[in-house]
Amino acid sequence: MDKMNRETLMEVFERLYSHYGPQGWWPGETPFEVIVGAILTQNTAWSNVEKAISNLKKDGPLTPEALFRMDETELAMRIRPSGYYNVKARRLKDFVRFLFENYGGKIEEMFNEDPRILRERLLRIRGIGPETADSILLYGGNIPVFVVDAYTYRVFNRHGLLPEEISYEECQKMFMENLPKDAGLFNEYHALIVRVAKEFCKKGRPLCRGCPLEGI
DNA sequence: TGCCAGGCCGGGT
């Protein structure tokens, strides 16, 4: 079951990359927009997040200041298409408050923080768990941390590369200890996993005919 | 028409 090693991990990447090419993640114009998207996409289809972000930009650029000023109820109404809009409005407000209290509302200043410390602090914000924190670090700050998500488990488990019962941290460690610490690589790798999962690794479909990882 | 989507929290064992 667990035949994970450096060679396999790189082989998976090579296959996906040569099949799909670069994915150009994260979809978002600014690091702040990436962070907003990371929170809004929790257990939610990206197409819904796009509508929400579009609503947020309706009358002005999407900046920390704009969200800081916006009434939470108004914010909730705007992000309604992304689902869980009440909890997500609070999560966005909590993050922005954190940003202003600690880094003067400046995203660049936040990413000047030691990544290890920053991850810990992000995790203490309500509504930011391991995946969201790591997405913020990697796709917002270009910091080399590997993002693990439901697709990662499903793809690797279905191809017999990883045991089902494995924690987020363990799974992340597996990737990071066996791959060069390269933000560009981690960026593409995660995006490619999402891509192949959407096409060949849907829930309740054990067979993946034509999957680029077939027979690995 | 139900199931699913790039999670996370809080309360209960």
Next chain:
DNA sequence: ACCCGGCATGGC
């Protein structure tokens, strides 16, 4: 340390 219900919209 896990387990589970709750949170909610839009697409297929």
